[in-house]
Amino acid sequence: MEKGISTLLASLLLFGTLGYITLNTVEIKKYPLPWTYAHRLTELELLEATNNIRKEHLKRYCQNHRKMEASINDTYARWLKMRHYQKPRIFFSDSAKLLFCDTPKCGTTQWRNLMLILDGHLEGYEAPATDYFDLAWKHSFLWLQFNPLKTDSKANITGMMQNYYKIMTTREPLERLVSAYRDKLESNKNNTYYVTVSKRIHKTMNRKSKTPALATFEEFIDYILSRRHPSLLDPHWKPYSALCDPCNIDYDYIARMETVYDDATYITSKIGVARDRIYNRTGMEHLQQKRIKLYHEYFGNLSLSKRTAIFNYYKTQYDMFGYQYPTFINMSAVR
Structure with a gap:
């Protein structure tokens, strides 16, 4: 054996x-x-x-951890009480009979774009491509297409949960934070919303500063640590458990950013789509090595106590999805 x-x-x-x-x-x-x-x-x-x-x-x-509810009816009743931004971040494709939980900074843009193509809302797309998020939100976001308060919506949504192929994607949680910071807060001059968010974080966490500036990585980490309710964080650094309700949605496949090209091989075989329409393998291994290097560089500039504190904040995500704990934390202070 x-x-x-x-x-x-x-x-x-x-x-x-x-x-x-x-x-x-x-x-x-x-x-x-x-x-x-x-x-x-x-x-x-x-x-x-x-x-x-x-x-x-x-x-x-x-x-x-007793996170599972008795039935989909109990789960649906809980979802009804939530605002849109608190509900599972689910997009869908009727053509592929696919439900997809969008976890930003986990290589999910390509899945959203593919859904738009399959349902006839987007043409001329080849990976990698522009993020057509607004278009996906309009046509594919579950909670905009079905009003949860309507009687037939419950039957439609629960039916899709039971009959569509459901996927979600994860990534090493703290590495995802580095990616989110670099992409959204460090120097995102093309997105005025996140420039504003970055400056607001800097002002909140550094009250002595009298001039507007973008948030440093340490200020970003301090900001997250100051938030008592992870479920209310921005989707790009919100925990997977709050984004996808994984204990109560039985996902058919749990993909990983670290192995996304291989995972896409299996998923596309299930929905009848060519893998290369989603991910292009060229350069992926080099990018992975670069991400790991940056991950250690950014956290290497934080104190041991702060590295351990932010790990504890996201520890549930490590335990839930089986990720190995990082080596740069104080194990004796892990909660």
Whole structure:
């Protein structure tokens, strides 16, 4: 048995589908896999096995922490009480029978664009492409297309939850923060909204400053730490648990930014779309190495106590999705 499990793990690593997930022989025993014929598994079977590990890990976390509601009716009733920005950030495609939870800074732009193409709202698109968010919001955002207060909306939405293929994407949580800061707050001169947000954060966290300036990374981290309700954060740094309600939506596939090209192989095989219409592999490995380097550079400039504090703020996301804890925190102060 040990040899079979090791063979499967080696095969999974070979295909690069595990990302940052913490796996060892004990954990693989905990999440049963079809290890007997591991050396004969196809690429799609290996991807499916990886996804099963991710889903089982999430399910056990939700069960152990009593995050799961009794039924979709209970969940829907809770959603009704929420404002749009608090509801699961779900986009959909009727053509592909696909539901997609949009988790910004996790390589999700391409999925939104693909939905627009499949439903006839966008033409002439090749990855990578412009972010057509406003168009997707207008045509594909679930809560704008179905008024939750209407009687037939409940049947439509719960029916889609049960019958459409559901996906969400995650990323190493603190690495995502670096990406969000660099893209939205550090020097985003083309987006006046986020320039305003960045200046507001700087003013809030540095009251001695008398001149307008963009927020530093440390001020950005301090700002997040000052927020008591993560569910009210901007979507680009809001936790996945608040964006996607993963304990109460049974996602068919949990993709990862770290392995998104491989994950797209499996997902596109399910919805009948060519993988290259979503992601272009050229340069992806180089970009991943660059992201990891920047991740350590930005957090390397923070104090140990602050690195540990922001980790604790997002610790639930690490535990929920099986990401390995970063090495630059104080483990004795982890809550």
